[in-house]
Amino acid sequence: MAIRESDEMLQSGLDRAVDLMAVAAHNSFRFGGVDTVKLICAGKEEIVNIAEFCYSMGDMSPLAARDGRFAMELVKEPCALLIMGDKRKSDFNYDCGACGYRTCREMNKAECVEALTGNGPSCQFKNMNVNIAADAAAAMAWRLGLHCRVYSTLGMAAFALKVIDDVDFAVSVCVSVARRDPFFDRHQFWTDEYWDEIFRKEFPTYTRGFIGAVEDEG
């Protein structure tokens, strides 16, 4: 019997797992009862493009920069990015008001506001459907023992770069079979000094003796 190396098995397992995640997402609960969510899987080349785009957004969004920097590290080991999105207009006729319009018809007629992150105004229940699909994919990944995290930022970047087209907003689920969980507690990106500097900047009152006092930095 031929010996198969772990790298080959891990990549093959990851590919199959992503397929199962897609099935779970596709078959998850939907408001309206019909699946209109578009779902794609991005390869490493696309992930690198998405990561670079996110990192370039650093001035506008520290969160996007964080996720972009992280995704550049992620592609060094087997990983995949499921991206899912939907159109913004409502076909439910719920007239629920969550979008800020009294009726779905009014919302559908409203002028489309385009942005890099997504087009609006969008139907709350269309958003629900996409996020339910994302959660179903993530739940399947969790059950299969994959490292997993849901990313709005990478989904928005995929939308901006038209990696996923014919949708008005998108969200992503990233999975990996790296040697250690790459998604949480990413302390390797922080030096103690830089972390202290950011903490002092964001929570200046934490180290002050009383309200209004300013510590002598000298």
Place this chain on the structure above:
Amino acid sequence: MAKEASMKQFEEDRKEATRIAARLLLASGTTSPRVGGVGETTIHIIDDECQIEELCQAVERMAEENKRWGFFKRDAVMLRDADAVLIVTSLRCLSDPGDFNCNLCGKLTCEYKRQADMLPNEPGIAFPGPLCIFRANNVGYAIDSMVALARNLGIDYGVYWSAGAAAMRMRIVPKSTGFALAVAISATEKSPFRDIPKKYAEINEATMNDRIIKRLWPQFRSIYS
């Protein structure tokens, strides 16, 4: 004829099973992903029959408010058969947008969303928006995590936005709630949330019992006794 003790025990245990399942679903929903990694969602369990009935009556009242909400009556009938209802809320989507400038609400920045006129809190409007859709999406994550666990546990479930809106109307969820959905669960041999016939609001097990058994039998008994 009185029910056998063992049948009563089964009924009690069945309800206890859904009470336990409801709490496990709450845990699953609570630990589901959150946009931006920031928590702002609560889950509330309604497993008292009287409280479920009050919720169903609120759903039925709302059916009259908007011509699009006729299906609320059907929802109320299904919810009446639930052993427990879990309400999932988003607490910060109403007045505290996420500062992501995501444009999902159609306002290019969150500052524009803060300045936008809100719909009035009046009959016919379930969730006075515009809400921070990005924040409210947390409810979707929680709902699917609860549904996923319900499937694993073999508990029947149904998802209802009517009950979420009614719970907000009844003020049984935190006052800062901007968006809420409901998951109803049941452990019976036939799911009350599937295979729903047409005109279910009018013709269902309760009304059939009422019209056929409870109406005809007393007359039959009175005449033929």
